[in-house]
Amino acid sequence: MARLISFVIKSDFGFFKKPEINEVYLTYTIPPKPLILGILGAILGLKGLKEQYYEKKSLPEYYEKLKDLKIGVTPLKDNFPFNKIMNKYNSRNSYFYTTEDGAENLPIIEQLIIKPSYKIFVYDPKSDNKIFSNLIKLLEKNQTIFIPYMGKNDFPLEIDNFKEHASFEEMKEEIDNLLINSIYVHNIKNSDEKKLYDGPRFVSFSGVPAINKPSLEFDFYENIPVAYNENMLYRLETIRYTSKQIKKEEISLEKSKLIKLNNHIIYVF
Numbered sequence: 001m002a003r004l005i006s007f008v009i010k011s012d013f014g015f016f017k018k019p020e021i022n023e024v025y026l027t028y029t030i031p032p033k034p035l036i037l038g039i040l041g042a043i044l045g046l047k048g049l050k051e052q053y054y055e056k057k058s059l060p061e062y063y064e065k066l067k068d069l070k071i072g073v074t075p076l077k078d079n080f081p082f083n084k085i086m087n088k089y090n091s092r093n094s095y096f097y098t099t100e101d102g103a104e105n106l107p108i109i110e111q112l113i114i115k116p117s118y119k120i121f122v123y124d125p126k127s128d129n130k131i132f133s134n135l136i137k138l139l140e141k142n143q144t145i146f147i148p149y150m151g152k153n154d155f156p157l158e159i160d161n162f163k164e165h166a167s168f169e170e171m172k173e174e175i176d177n178l179l180i181n182s183i184y185v186h187n188i189k190n191s192d193e194k195k196l197y198d199g200p201r202f203v204s205f206s207g208v209p210a211i212n213k214p215s216l217e218f219d220f221y222e223n224i225p226v227a228y229n230e231n232m233l234y235r236l237e238t239i240r241y242t243s244k245q246i247k248k249e250e251i252s253l254e255k256s257k258l259i260k261l262n263n264h265i266i267y268v269f
Contacts, residue, residue, distance in 0.1 A: 007162040010117035011150035025110035032225035045145025070268035072121030123268040171258040177245040184267035185252040186240040
């Protein structure tokens with residue numbers, strides 16, 4: 001029997017580095033799935049990227065053991081997509097631009113998310129997964145083997161509101177006009193707005209607030225990493241987080257599932 005858990009992660013700051021830009025380090029707004037698996041690996045005490053480099057393995061231990069878990073993400077707080085600041089510092093943490101050995105002290109500029117918080121869902125289709133059972137035991141005790149971070153070791157994160165859900169169901173029938181309460185991988189091929197996805201991310205708001213509907217409708221799109229390939233490079237997909245109803249053909253369900261939980265629909269991938 002499949003199992004489903006959820007918990008909230010939050011921190012004062014977050015940084016999910018985009019690898020394609022070097023002069024200024026930009027961040028994803030949504031934590032990539034490999035990073036979330038890294039948080040689970042830290043909780044469990046599994047080896048990470050540092051050990052993978054020194055042991056010359058193709059993939060880190062946490063990813064090999066956790067990659068089959070399916071993850072759902074719901075951004076929290078009313079100020080989503082979160083405020084951001086540009087943080088400037090020197091590469092050698094010095095007030096001087098040269099060091100004793102003559103090496104330059106390079107200024108670094110990175111974009112940080114202010115007070116990010118997300119509800120994370122972890123879905124395991126197996127009932128006898130010992131690693132998943134160990135994860136549940138640690139979260140129940142509010143314990144971690146290693147310290148989990150919000151993308152960078154300067155930003156340790158808090159874990160709250162852990163719950164194992166006893167009642168949920170996988171949606172197997174095709175239903176149109178869904179309201180999904182999490183991010184989901186958008187099927188661009190079947191979208192009427194294909195041209196809008198040329199950019200890496202955009203947010204659009206529409207509608208007029210009313211007494212019975214005080215919030216504006218919103219759409220959030222971002223290209224985020226959903227997996228590593230065999231060369232440890234990110235595989236990107238366009239995700240969407242929206243308050244609008246969604247047509248079934250817009251949802252990519254090739255390797256994902258829709259879970260019905262307490263009258264909410266959660267997309268896990």
